[in-house]
Amino acid sequence: MQAILATLGYVLSADRRRLLMIHRDARPDDVHFGYHNGLGGKLEPDEDVAAGMRREIREEAGIECKELELAGTISWPGFGRQGENWFAFLFRVPEWTGEPLANNPEGTLVWRDVADVLAGRVPMWESDRHFLPLVFAERPQVFHGVMPFANGRALSWSYTSL
Numbered sequence: 001m002q003a004i005l006a007t008l009g010y011v012l013s014a015d016r017r018r019l020l021m022i023h024r025d026a027r028p029d030d031v032h033f034g035y036h037n038g039l040g041g042k043l044e045p046d047e048d049v050a051a052g053m054r055r056e057i058r059e060e061a062g063i064e065c066k067e068l069e070l071a072g073t074i075s076w077p078g079f080g081r082q083g084e085n086w087f088a089f090l091f092r093v094p095e096w097t098g099e100p101l102a103n104n105p106e107g108t109l110v111w112r113d114v115a116d117v118l119a120g121r122v123p124m125w126e127s128d129r130h131f132l133p134l135v136f137a138e139r140p141q142v143f144h145g146v147m148p149f150a151n152g153r154a155l156s157w158s159y160t161s162l
Helices: 049-061 114-118 128-135
Strands: 004-012 018-023 039-042 064-076 086-097 107-113 143-146 158-161
Touching: 004 049, 004 064, 018 039, 018 114, 039 049, 049 064, 049 086, 064 128, 086 128, 107 114, 114 128, 128 143, 128 158
Parallel strands: 004 086, 064 143
Antiparallel strands: 004 018, 004 039, 018 107, 064 086, 143 158
């Protein structure tokens, strides 16, 4: 399978009760429009996943990652607009420096309670509700999941924890 390699990071507050998310409200043609997402994006050809995650956080939020925790990976076959396959490395970012930007070209940066995100009180992809409990588990274990998509909707979800 050929896939677009990407990162997806969740910047945590010092008490780990809130996370910095992007409310994708800048472009109505955005496939994520109206949703809240973690920060991240495509890897550049010359960077490893940690460097890519740090770059994306710097570009999207204006902060520097001091620590990254690998939460897991997800394969999203058929996720792209044209049915492209995506493969993402998911991170928690518990330590960082700087002052987060108020917004970027994709939308507004907002702090949301982890409890509200996990309870479904924050607008996001319905499919995110499958893997976010693994990312924010009390005792998280690295996981590797697959979530096939068709016509903008998840068809199934399965994962293995290490």
